[in-house]
Amino acid sequence: MVSSPIAPRTRRRPEERRAEIIAEAASIALGEGLERITVRAVAERLGVRPGLITHYFPAVEDLVIAAFVQAIAHEREELIPAEGDPMQRMAQLVSRAEGPESRELSRLWLNARHLSRFRPALAEALEEQEAIDRDRLVELIEAAIVAGDVTEGVDPLAACIRILIAVDGVGAYANDPGAFEHDAYGHFVADVAEWALGLRAGALRRGG
Amino acid sequence: MVSSPIAPRTRRRPEERRAEIIAEAASIALGEGLERITVRAVAERLGVRPGLITHYFPAVEDLVIAAFVQAIAHEREELIPAEGDPMQRMAQLVSRAEGPESRELSRLWLNARHLSRFRPALAEALEEQEAIDRDRLVELIEAAIVAGDVTEGVDPLAACIRILIAVDGVGAYANDPGAFEHDAYGHFVADVAEWALGLRAGALRRGG
DNA sequence: CACGTTATTGGTCATGCGACCAATACCTTA
């Protein structure tokens, strides 16, 4: 009957607790932004005292970086599928990048890109994630060439870079409240991808 | 001989002082970032007491917005020239966007785009500036069509949007420390502009 | 030249942040 206001102290294995903290921080990063990852905020969400967060991450910046990497790595699976028909994967990548599903992710990238201005360590982590995306997309394009969907004359890395810049360009507007609608905007990634890969116009547009 | 440590109190016309404050804040915005625009920072730079800044801007957010608009409007003159041969202007726009001169400006855009996530008023101001850029670039493209440099079949607004997204895409890497070099990146804006405007390949590359 | 307006000062207050630390209680292990 006496529901004690003080929660019983639960002790966990360090790795487990650490993972839990990072996961919670990643959730904050995606939903509220990296600068909202605060010792107190993470602690409160976990029903834990702030000092515990400091215990695992003496410097908050390290937690922020870990959270960013975790969130990006997790979302990557859906953005750049690892298996399946090359052109289908490419179409899904384009569709995801242009659709509303990627809004949170774009916001996070924007967030991290800006914050990198002040935090060299975050900038470094960000570049690593960029490199992973690049490698993955290059592989995908090479697979498309092997499959005969893309002409041999296409330089995979050049096309990859163009597509990723297009994704970031569209993502730059992730925080714009106004619903600016125009085909040139709504299909930019598809159009650039078709152009970069030498595909016929409309090949990558939804349902194309 | 007694150089008094206390500066004499100088009283200025309100509009003048206000402009001075905004200019200083804009300088901070470009050089250090919008979040570094603080009552104390601006006051110190101007050799003035913090309370004075609050007197002119009871809410700091309004100063931040004014500084952003001022900085963007000021830099726009160099990015999108208002006069001259259309293709020369287009070439300058492309050159500026790809060159290191625009780094500070790209950082500021990135900064504002991210901050817009938390500040609706800033988001609104940002969209206004975007609209101005769009109008200006559309005019430029229309002039190029009239001059016969661009085919009539090109939709000015569609091409404008593509070019601006390309600019933002490249600008997204403004805070990346690593000197990532690749033609597809270094000439992205030129390539997209040529593609969007139906120009021959290389027409807008430097010295093209 | 006197007066009133207000630009400017100097100081205070509450808030949220990261960091630090000693005390405590849980778990493992010997």
Added chain:
DNA sequence: TAAGGTATTGGTCGCATGACCAATAACGTG
């Protein structure tokens, strides 16, 4: 089962921020 390691607590400290306010002094105006 006793002991030791450490995960966890509870509390403090210094710092930077925005906002607020009364006192003061410069300037325009009658």
